[in-house]
Every structure is written in structure tokens, then in C-alpha cells.
Amino acid sequence: MWRRVASVSHLFSHSKSTKFNQGGSTFKIWETFTSESEIPTPSKGSPFITFVLGGPGSGKGTQCAKIVEAFGFTHISAGDLLRREIASGSAYGSVILSTIREGKIVPSQVTVQLIQKEMESSDNYKFLIDGFPRSEENRKAFEQTIGTEPDVVLFFDCPEQEMVKRVLNRNQGRVDDNIDTIKKRLEIFDELNWPVINYYSQRGKLHKINAVGTVDEIFEKVRPIFAPLSK
Numbered sequence: 023m024w025r026r027v028a029s030v031s032h033l034f035s036h037s038k039s040t041k042f043n044q045g046g047s048t049f050k051i052w053e054t055f056t057s058e059s060e061i062p063t064p065s066k067g068s069p070f071i072t073f074v075l076g077g078p079g080s081g082k083g084t085q086c087a088k089i090v091e092a093f094g095f096t097h098i099s100a101g102d103l104l105r106r107e108i109a110s111g112s113a114y115g116s117v118i119l120s121t122i123r124e125g126k127i128v129p130s131q132v133t134v135q136l137i138q139k140e141m142e143s144s145d146n147y148k149f150l151i152d153g154f155p156r157s158e159e160n161r162k163a164f165e166q167t168i169g170t171e172p173d174v175v176l177f178f179d180c181p182e183q184e185m186v187k188r189v190l191n192r193n194q195g196r197v198d199d200n201i202d203t204i205k206k207r208l209e210i211f212d213e214l215n216w217p218v219i220n221y222y223s224q225r226g227k228l229h230k231i232n233a234v235g236t237v238d239e240i241f242e243k244v245r246p247i248f249a250p251l252s253k
């Protein structure tokens with residue numbers, strides 16, 4: 023079992039990418055989005071990683087639950103891991119809490135360690151990593167620590183007005199679900215997340231999904247992406 027060793031990186035069969043794109047273009051290169059690219063065939067000996075990207079309230083968590091049900095992935099929400107860390111009273115708790123409240127991004131080292139621990143303690147090999155990476159720095163830290171790139175990247179594309187409406191109605195008691203924080207989160211998304219989206223678009227891994235519609239309608243656009251996978 024690859025999870026039983028101290029570091030997962032040695033057992034990944036995908037080659038480690040060391041040639042990171044330092045440029046981090048901030049242009050929105052829509053033409054290069056690949057929504058019909060083939061996904062690689064997973065094998066049980068190596069992890070199959072999907073990153074799930076999109077602005078706050080775009081429906082990442084909601085769609086992840088559907089993907090888990092249909093395709094048997096393990097859902098790792100970076101935000102949930104950070105909130106769990108706060109709740110556990112860990113040493114990092116107070117700094118994570120103030121970062122989330124301000125809509126900023128927690129240092130990569132903290133988030134990547136939490137994700138790595140979850141992956142290593144899982145029996146599964148199919149992972150949905152939800153809400154991460156949120157910046158080029160996050161992306162590089164993951165690739166360096168885990169030693170692999172994602173196989174698939176989903177991007178839920180949602181208009182800002184719709185995201186704001188959904189977040190303000192989320193009703194989960196989150197400290198960041200208020201109008202001031204959401205404005206900051208949208209600014210940070212624009213500034214830091216687009217370079218990540220563009221990077222994976224250029225790598226031919228991005229699947230852009232229009233996130234407007236009912237939950238089921240959106241899932242019907244997601245389903246064909248994973249259709250080659252069995253549960």
C-alpha cells in the first residue's frame with residue numbers, strides 16, 4: 023500500500039515535473055481551455071489526482087459530493103482541513119482563522135502538509151482535491167512535496183454575482199461567508215487563481231464547466247469527464 027510509507031512521493035508512477043512555469047500569465051487564455059481532453063487511465067498502484075478549482079460559491083464542494091457518489095473518489099477539501107485544524111486547537115489554529123476571516127491564503131506549507139497526511143492515510147487511490155491550489159505558490163509547493171501533478175483539473179466557471187448570492191445563502195456559519203470577506207476572496211481569486219487555471223489549461227488538463235444551472239444539470243456536464251473510470 024503506498025499510503026503506508028513515510029512519504030508518498032516515491033511511489034507515484036507519474037513523472038515528477040521540475041519544469042514549473044514561472045511566468046504565471048495573468049491573461050485569461052480562454053482559447054486554450056480544453057474541455058474535451060481525454061483523461062489518463064488510472065491504475066490502482068498510483069494515485070489519480072483531480073484538482074477542483076473555482077471561485078467561492080461556484081459549487082466545488084457540492085459537485086465533489088456527486089463525484090464521490092458516482093465514481094468513488096476520496097474528497098479532500100483544503101478548506102475543511104483548515105477549519106478542522108482551527109477546531110482542533112492546533113498551534114496554527116489562530117493564524118489560519120485570521121487568514122480565512124480576511125479571505126487570504128494560508129501558507130502553502132501548512133495546507134500541503136494537511137493534504138499529504140490525508141492522502142497517506144487513505145486506502146483509496148482516487149482523490150478529489152477541492153479548493154486547492156489557490157495560487158501558483160500553492161501549486162508549486164504541492165508538486166514539489168507530493169512529487170506529482172494532477173491528472174485532471176476541473177474548473178467551475180461561475181459569474182461573480184451568482185457566487186456572491188450562493189455564499190451569502192450558504193448558511194453553514196462560516197466566518198468568511200459575509201459580504202466583506204467575499205469581496206476580498208473574489209479579488210484574491212482574480213489575482214492568484216487565474217494563473218493556476220491558465221497553467222493547467224496550457225498543460226491540456228483543464229476541464230472548464232459552466233457552473234450555472236441546477237446541481238444535477240452541472241453534474242451532467244461533469245459525469246462524461248470521469249465516465250472512463252469505474253467506481
Ligand SMILES: Nc1ncnc2c1ncn2[C@@H]1O[C@H](COP(=O)(O)OP(=O)(O)O)[C@@H](O)[C@H]1O
Binds near residue numbers: 077078081236
Ligand atoms: N448549482 C447550484 N445552484 C444553486 N446553488 C448551488 C448550486 N451548487 C451549489 N449551490 C449552493 O451554493 C452554496 C455554495 O456551494 P459550495 O458547494 O459550498 O461551493 P464552493 O465549495 O465552491 O464554495 C451552497 O449553499 C450550495 O448548496
Ligand SMILES: O=c1ccn([C@@H]2O[C@H](COP(=O)(O)OP(=O)(O)O)[C@@H](O)[C@H]2O)c(=O)[nH]1
Binds near residue numbers: 152154
Ligand atoms: O488551499 C486552501 C484552501 C482554502 N484556504 C482558505 O480557506 C478559505 C475557505 O476555503 P474553501 O475552499 O472552504 O472555500 P470555498 O471556495 O469552498 O467557499 C479560503 O478563502 C482561504 O482563506 C486556503 O488558504 N488555502
Ligand SMILES: [Mg+2]
Binds near residue numbers: 082083099101153
Ligand atoms: Mg467549498
